[in-house]
Amino acid sequence: MALWSEQKPAEDFYRVLAPDGTLVNEPPGLEEGELRELYRTMKLTKRFEDKALKLQRAGEVSIISRCRGEEATPLGAAAALEPGDWCLPLYRQRSGLVYWNVPLERQLVGLMGAEPETIDEHLPDDLEEPDVNFSPIYVPLGSNLPNTVGSALADKLNGRDTVSLTFVGDGSTSEGDFHEALNFAGVFDVPAVFVCQNNQWAISVPAHRQTASETFAQKGDAYGIPNERVDGNDIFAVYEKAKEAVDRARNGGGPTFIECVTYRIVEHNTADEPSVYRDEEQREYWLERDPIDRFEAYLLEEGVIDADTIDAMEDAIDERIDEAVEIARDVPTSSPELMFENHLRGTSWKERHQRAELQRELDGKNPFVDWTGEGFE
Amino acid sequence: MNDTRTTDGETTERNLVETINRTLADEMRNDASVRLMGYDIGPIGGVYRTTEGLYDEFGGDRVIDTPLSENGLLGTAVGMAMRGERIVPEIQFMGFFYPAFGQFMYTLVKMHERSGGAFDVPMTVRMVCGGGIKASEYHSESTETFLVHTPGVRVVYPSGPREAKGLLAASIRHDDPVVFMEHKKLYRTHREPVPEEEYTLPLDEARIARTGEDLTLISWGAMVRHAETAADRVDADVEIIDLRTLSPLDIETVLESVKKTGRCVVFHEARRTLGLGAELTAVINEYAFDRLHAPVQRATGYDVHFPGNQIEEAYLPDPERAQYAIEAVMNYEF
Numbered sequence: 001m002a003l004w005s006e007q008k009p010a011e012d013f014y015r016v017l018a019p020d021g022t023l024v025n026e027p028p029g030l031e032e033g034e035l036r037e038l039y040r041t042m043k044l045t046k047r048f049e050d051k052a053l054k055l056q057r058a059g060e061v062s063i064i065s066r067c068r069g070e071e072a073t074p075l076g077a078a079a080a081l082e083p084g085d086w087c088l089p090l091y092r093q094r095s096g097l098v099y100w101n102v103p104l105e106r107q108l109v110g111l112m113g114a115e116p117e118t119i120d121e122h123l124p125d126d127l128e129e130p131d132v133n134f135s136p137i138y139v140p141l142g143s144n145l146p147n148t149v150g151s152a153l154a155d156k157l158n159g160r161d162t163v164s165l166t167f168v169g170d171g172s173t174s175e176g177d178f179h180e181a182l183n184f185a186g187v188f189d190v191p192a193v194f195v196c197q198n199n200q201w202a203i204s205v206p207a208h209r210q211t212a213s214e215t216f217a218q219k220g221d222a223y224g225i226p227n228e229r230v231d232g233n234d235i236f237a238v239y240e241k242a243k244e245a246v247d248r249a250r251n252g253g254g255p256t257f258i259e260c261v262t263y264r265i266v267e268h269n270t271a272d273e274p275s276v277y278r279d280e281e282q283r284e285y286w287l288e289r290d291p292i293d294r295f296e297a298y299l300l301e302e303g304v305i306d307a308d309t310i311d312a313m314e315d316a317i318d319e320r321i322d323e324a325v326e327i328a329r330d331v332p333t334s335s336p337e338l339m340f341e342n343h344l345r346g347t348s349w350k351e352r353h354q355r356a357e358l359q360r361e362l363d364g365k366n367p368f369v370d371w372t373g374e375g376f377e
Numbered sequence: 378m379n380d381t382r383t384t385d386g387e388t389t390e391r392n393l394v395e396t397i398n399r400t401l402a403d404e405m406r407n408d409a410s411v412r413l414m415g416y417d418i419g420p421i422g423g424v425y426r427t428t429e430g431l432y433d434e435f436g437g438d439r440v441i442d443t444p445l446s447e448n449g450l451l452g453t454a455v456g457m458a459m460r461g462e463r464i465v466p467e468i469q470f471m472g473f474f475y476p477a478f479g480q481f482m483y484t485l486v487k488m489h490e491r492s493g494g495a496f497d498v499p500m501t502v503r504m505v506c507g508g509g510i511k512a513s514e515y516h517s518e519s520t521e522t523f524l525v526h527t528p529g530v531r532v533v534y535p536s537g538p539r540e541a542k543g544l545l546a547a548s549i550r551h552d553d554p555v556v557f558m559e560h561k562k563l564y565r566t567h568r569e570p571v572p573e574e575e576y577t578l579p580l581d582e583a584r585i586a587r588t589g590e591d592l593t594l595i596s597w598g599a600m601v602r603h604a605e606t607a608a609d610r611v612d613a614d615v616e617i618i619d620l621r622t623l624s625p626l627d628i629e630t631v632l633e634s635v636k637k638t639g640r641c642v643v644f645h646e647a648r649r650t651l652g653l654g655a656e657l658t659a660v661i662n663e664y665a666f667d668r669l670h671a672p673v674q675r676a677t678g679y680d681v682h683f684p685g686n687q688i689e690e691a692y693l694p695d696p697e698r699a700q701y702a703i704e705a706v707m708n709y710e711f
Contacts, residue, residue, distance in 0.1 A: 137490050177452065
């Protein structure tokens with residue numbers, strides 16, 4: 001089995017930070033504090049997902065898709081945004097959400113399967129909310145992309161200098177939504193950034209089964225959209241190209257498509273077993289290119305962090321995660337009648353009647369004894 | 378939305394095309410966030426001319442011709458609506474709506490609910506539908522069942538210009554997503570007095586088009602005028618319900634009428650199996666069974682793909698088909 005899945009050799013891309021943490025290109029001009037924050041976000045994301053996985057094994061979380069090993073891609077892209085911008089993520093961009101402080105509690109209760117109304121009602125009011133606007137996480141792959149074009153077009157037509165950024169996997173570039181969205185984005189020249197998080201696997205199907213194109217990046221050419229192919233495990237490369245794209249969009253330069261080559265070193269989600277369809281050898285190759293390890297090696301070498309700061313940071317992270325878990329656990333289970341909420345404004349005969357039917361079922365009463373449509377007794 | 382019509386206002390004889398056109402213009406003048414999107418809606422003014430003159434008045438940022446992709450159109454419109462724009466996309470033929478089913482199901486009907494109400498999708502999809510103009514296959518569809526089966530969207534279906542004006546204004550102003558059905562046979566075949574004043578009509582109330590004591594004839598869209606013709610011809614006092622809004626259904630009005638008359642025919646252009654007549658028949662069975670003097674009958678299209686021009690008249694429900702159904706139900710004996 002090849003060590004990567006795409007048609008083109010994986011490492012033919014823009015890179016700043018080599019897997020051993022040495023520089024091969026000029027790094028972006030980030031302050032030490034910003035570097036530490038990026039590093040902390042990666043660590044927090046990893047440890048948060050480790051914790052969520054434990055909760056899943058214990059039955060508290062229903063299912064989770066981790067971004068382990070891919071942290072640099074969503075993080076580098078999201079970090080290029082400014083407050084007030086928009087992000088429309090899928091389910092494997094947690095490091096981007098963590099960077100902008102989408103509350104861990106909110107993420108956890110969502111993973112626990114609570115209705116959104118329950119989360120809004122029962123989470124503490126004083127949770128820090130993100131400065132970037134996040135849509136709900138999209139699950140049907142590709143469906144976020146046309147909405148991103150619309151978000152960006154709304155800004156353009158209103159003369160706002162806001163940028164909309166979104167993600168697509170290697171697999172979902174095969175969806176019609178992807179092509180339609182990039183086409184509309186090119187035609188309307190909208191301030192949007194499309195980030196392809198190419199982790200080389202769509203559950204069990206490798207990237208070379210998604211396309212005969214040499215790269216995913218080149219698909220941008222067909223739509224008249226500038227494109228880049230970068231090392232998705234290199235926080236500097238992702239950030240730098242995303243920043244260029246975001247700045248260009250903000251200044252009226254239109255959309256960009258960025259392919260970030262990374263690797264899904266973990267399962268698709270907790271219902272998946274990768275050993276059935278891929279070799280351990282491939283995974284080991286990519287483990288050596290881990291985004292956190294290489295950034296840590298660089299930061300240690302540069303003296304931005306040391307063993308003590310890492311220890312202190314990990315302690316603080318774990319404390320924060322434990323606090324979030326406690327708060328999430330305090331959110332009560334959603335009430336069944338919440339399933340009727342937020343469909344249409346106002347009410348209707350059917351909604352009222354079916355609410356009453358559900359309530360009777362919950363009360364152990366027969367819901368089929370209204371013969372007149374005028375209600376139960 | 379309430380019925381805001383005054384009773385003594387000035388009226389002008391108009392057809393549906395003119396009425397849609399003028400209502401779109403009114404709403405665009407009232408609210409700068411109202412934007413139209415679709416194919417051929419710009420300089421050409423729409424293939425049916427419903428958007429004629431609007432590009433000249435409001436410009437290309439408000440009357441937006443898009444690439445030819447129903448899914449791209451709907452998905453982009455949802456994204457704009459999520460950001461506070463009030464988007465009115467036009468689907469030129471319902472038979473070409475199906476590529477957009479992904480965005481319809483995943484985002485248009487779901488965004489408000491799955492965001493716990495945090496995101497609104499205030500858009501009105503103008504869906505041009507229906508047969509009877511020899512438009513050939515794929516251009517004559519009445520598949521409103523697909524829409525009505527799906528929660529999270531209103532489905533509104535005017536039976537003529539007067540209703541259309543108030544229903545379209547209400548749809549555009551409403552924060553729920555709406556699919557607004559425009560039967561193309563109605564566009565130019567019928568004129569009626571339409572009030573000049575602006576008004577809205579409720580988006581959840583059926584209209585009693587005619588009161589009667591013997592039988593309830595439930596219909597909507599282009600079939601309502603055929604229903605009236607059939608009612609004139611039969612030897613029975615027929616009550617006609619024009620549903621106006623197919624989702625949510627005005628069950629109160631249906632049940633009240635059927636309990637009074639004890640007989641019911643549902644009359645629709647769409648195919649029969651799982652057409653809305655099936656749901657109405659089920660509801661009447663569940664809640665008015667012991668008031669019925671006869672089974673509910675459905676006078677509908679057949680369970681076939683819409684046929685070619687030469688035989689489309691044989692497919693389409695007409696006054697005669699409604700008349701047969703009414704007479705059968707009136708003559709039924711237990």
